[in-house]
Every structure is written in structure tokens, then in C-alpha cells.
Amino acid sequence: MTAIRSVVLGCGSYLPQRVLTNSELATKVDTSDEWIVQRTGIRQRHIAAEGEFTSHLAIHAANAALAHAGIDAQSIDLIVVATSTPDHTFPATAVAVQNGLGIHHGAAFDLQAVCSGFVFALATADNFLRSGAFKRALVIGAETFSRILDWTDRSTCVLFGDGAGAVVLEAQEQPGTPLDRGILTTHLRSDGRHQSKLYVDGGPSSTRTVGHLRMEGREVFKHAVGMITDVIVDAFNASGTNANDIKWFVPHQANKRIIDASAHKLHIAPEKVVLTVDRHGNTSAASIPLALSVAVADGRIKSGDLVLLEAMGGGFTWGSALVRW
Template identity: 50%
Template sequence: MAEVVSRVFSRIAGTGSALPAQVVTNDDLAKRVDTSDEWIASRTGIRQRHVAGEGETTVTLGEEAARKAMAAAGVTPGEIDLIVFGTTTPDLIFPSSACLMQARLGIAGCPAFDVNAACSGFIYALAVADKFVRSGEHRCVLVVGSETLTRMVDWNDRGTCVLFGDGAGAVVLKPDSETGILSTHLHADGSKKELLWNPVGVSVGFKPEEPNAGVKVVMAGNEVFKHAVKALDGLVDETLEANGLDRHDIDWLIPHQANLRIIEATAKRLDMPMERVIVTVDKHGNTSSGSVPLALDFAVQSGKVQRGQLLLLEAFGGGFTWGSVLLRY
């Protein structure tokens, strides 16, 4: 008789999130640049965003979200055996934000590393962590998406400064024999980098006498919108086909919160009413890697998402990068 091989899933055991104390509304921004609440909201769906203040960093926000996720999962720092941290705004070039947060959590010895895929960072980090759990090598994995993107926006550029906010979300993954993450799908196209990028790095454009010169988000908004909608359309089809599912099988869409029009376009592709789409862009703005886990935790804490439901997480970001995670919560 052939041996029956049991499948291992990575299941989300707990979620958590963190937001800076300071809230900046569209009316607040209208005092700094030529814009208005109506102009911003009608084009993006954003009404306000949280902005990191003194002492609030990518790592401290990630730590707060991580502690909440661990509490929800009922695990201690000592049980964490892997940390994967999605961010494009690390506290330092090195050590990684994962290592810095690991120390703050009082964890020592387990592997910890960052993943930079811009706004797709959490999706990429979750996909990587899923593989480690499935391998059987790790049994309690902390996955974080955290950003302080407002520290690299040009506050004089009304086309970008109105879009971004700061925040963090986290999940704890544990192995499960019955259900959890069903599939992950990741893509990238570096040839489109100049449509959404930061043109300064350590070995390109860096001036020691002006270490922060040119560190800002540069974006061709209309082009990014078109590429995002097309890429996410294909991603939806790919994810459903890989799992033999119909679009109506999805209980909740939890998308990257960049622009309400992009979210609505993806929902339309799924023939999904907006009542089954988690939307936080109005309250948080675009928090890059923090976006999807923040929305996921909001959905869990509000009681909208229930155990056993089928969730589609997806994101699109600079690189270009894009990806999805289909999971049974």
C-alpha cells in the first residue's frame, strides 16, 4: 500500500497592527500644498493618514504590531523561530529591521531578515515564510510589514505627499495539517522601475556630504495605475486557476490600500461587491508593506473575517512587484 503523505499548511494563528499617534487629514495637507480634501478623496479615496513622530520608527511600529500578533496567537517571544520583515524604509541600512526588532523582542538565535519588495513587501514576506513552515523547518514564524514612508516623501509634491502614511501589521504563522495558506503567486518587472521609485541608494546617486539628498518617492501616477490594474487582473485569474476555484468562492478580498479606484477595479474583476472588500485606505493612506497586514488585522478585529473563510490578499508596488496569497483563515 502506498504511503499517505500528509500536507502541511501554514496557518495564521494571530494578527496585530500599529499606527503612529499623529493623524494628518486632507485639510491639514491643504494648508501646506495646493490641494483639497475633495481633490484627494475623489482621486484616491484617502481622507487621512498616520504620520510617525519622534521616537516612532519602522522597527518600533513593527515591534508593537508583532507583540499584538503574538498575544493573539498565544505565543511567547521565546517560541518564535523565524522572523521575516517586509519593509522598504528600514531604520538602518544594516543591521536589518528584522534583527533590530528581534533584539527589542528579547529573541536570540533564530534567523531574522528583511524583504524589500516595496508595497508588495508583506505579500513577498508571507510567501517566503510560508515555504519555511511547509518545509517543516520552522513552526512559529513572525511575519511583519512595517513602513515610515512619510519620511521619504516630498512634502512639496502634491501628487505624492497626499498618498502615503505610516503603519505596521504582523501575523504569526504556525503549521496546520488541515488548512491555511493554499497558494502564493509572486511576480516582478524591473524594466518599469522609473515609473515608481526612489532614485537614490548607497551605490547610486549617494552624496556623503548630502546623505538625504534626493531620497523621495518619484511616481508617474497614471502609468502606475494602468500597470497595476492590468497586473492585478492577471493575478486574480492565476490564483483562482491554480486552486480550481471560481471567483465567487472568495469570501473576502484584502487588497493593498493604495488607491480606491484600483481596489474597485480588482473587486469588479472578481464580481465581488464592495461589502466583501476590506477598505482602510480612507483612514491609513498607502502604508506600503504595512498596508495588507493592517487591513487584515482590521478585518479580524472588527469581526468581519471569521475562521474558515477564504481570503485573497494581493498587492502591487514599485519594482514593479506584485503578488497574491490565497488562504483559508
């Protein structure tokens, strides 16, 4: 029995030119390169320029993904932008991206699930494509987290960076087996009891301000590994696969210690893990598509590879996606 799958046609990314190293940060707050690397694995991050918005980053990444896929922007009829740092309260950053790409048909909207945003957006687009409502989608994760950081708070300002990544999905008929190309399964979770552990202390309804990111780092770390493995086990059970079948594990790039612990708990070999946190920092919803783009560009991820994606973010939200490239 055949099945409609959302197949990845191409991916792309964009990073702002400005690179902020740990050593430079150490001149601004009480920290050091050694302290940051030991606790997070981060060595540098990219920072958007003045006047460079989330939509600008997203458009660059989208154009790169379209070029990689070898298709025209006019064939896209759905755009989903995952972001927690939109250009404006409204309209959606996605419509700015749509307009910037010269697309004036179909639908475009934002999705907010913080660091899990790309996985949530991927699952949303997948459901629309499989339903037949749309044919081709751009799924983008784009963030300018530098705009919501308290640069005097060393516990948070050293962690985050700016960037964008995108994938092009197309609805295709596949044989209906675990060997199909495309998104095989997605699993999404949230639990609002934990919202105070990772949040922004502002908003149009509550404070009428943008606010700054606040985090209880130890609490986030404590919950992360268990929550991540939960949705990955669900993905394995739903698809009839296991850790040995995974060619590449592309986790949300938040903290190398969390990534290492998760891979160890799931019995995923270290050489299968794609790591970019050292170069990008935590780019929230952009981190997974940025990592995907790196691994595709350097030849690691190839057609037919089984790729496991996972993320956890504020809310808490968390999710997984299993994709045959």
C-alpha cells in the same frame, strides 16, 4: 494525502498617534480634501513621531499579533520584515525587532518588494515553514514612508502614511484539500522594465542619500488592474476556486479607484472588499496586514473564511495569496 500548511494563529497592528488629515495637508501644499478623496479615497494618514522608527512600529504590531495568537515570543523561530524604509542600511530592521521581542534564536531578515512586500514575505515564510526549516514565523509589514516623501510634491505626499501590521504563522498538518486552513497558494511577479514609474531617487550605492519617492501616477494606475488580476486568476486556477468562493478580498490599500476596478474586473462583490485606505492612506508593505487586523478585530474575518490578498508595488512587483483563515 496530508499537507503542511502555514496557518495564521493571530494578527496585530500599530499606527502612530499623529493623524494628518487632508484638510491639514491643504494648508501645506496646493491640494484639497475633495481633490484627494475623489482621486484616491484617502481622508487621513498616520505619521510616525520624531524618534519613532520602523522597528518600533513593527515591534508594537508583533506584540499585538503574539497576544492575539496567545503564544509566547520565544516560540517564534523566524521573523521576516517587509519594508522599504528600514531603520538603517544595515543591519536588517528584522534583527532589531527580534532583539526588541527578546528573541535570541532562529533567523530574522528584511525583504524589500515595496508595496508587494507583505505578500512576498508571506510567501517566503510559507515556503520555509512548509519545508520544515522553521515551525513558527512572524511576518511583518512596517513602514515610515513619511521619511522619504517630498512634502512639496502634492502628487505623492498626499498618498502615503506610516504603520505596521503582523501575522503569526505556524506549520500545521492539514488534510491536503482546498478546505485546509492556512496559506493555500501564493503567486509572485516582477518586471524591472517599469522601475522608473515608481521609485526613490536615492540610495547608498547611487547617490549616497536616502532620496525621495517619485511616481508617474497615471502609468502606475494603467498597469495596476491588469497586473493584479493576472496573479489572482493564477490563484483561482491553482486552488480550484473562483470569485464566488472568496469570503473577503483584502487588497493593497493604495487607491480606492484601483481597488474598485480590480474587484469589478474579477467579479468580486463590493461588500466582500476590505477597505482601510480612507483611514490609513498607502502604507506600502504595512497596508495588507493593517487591513487584515481591522477586519479580524471587527469580526468580519472569521475562522474558515477564504481570504484573498493582493498587492502591487514599485519595481514593478505584484503578487497574490489565498488564505483560509
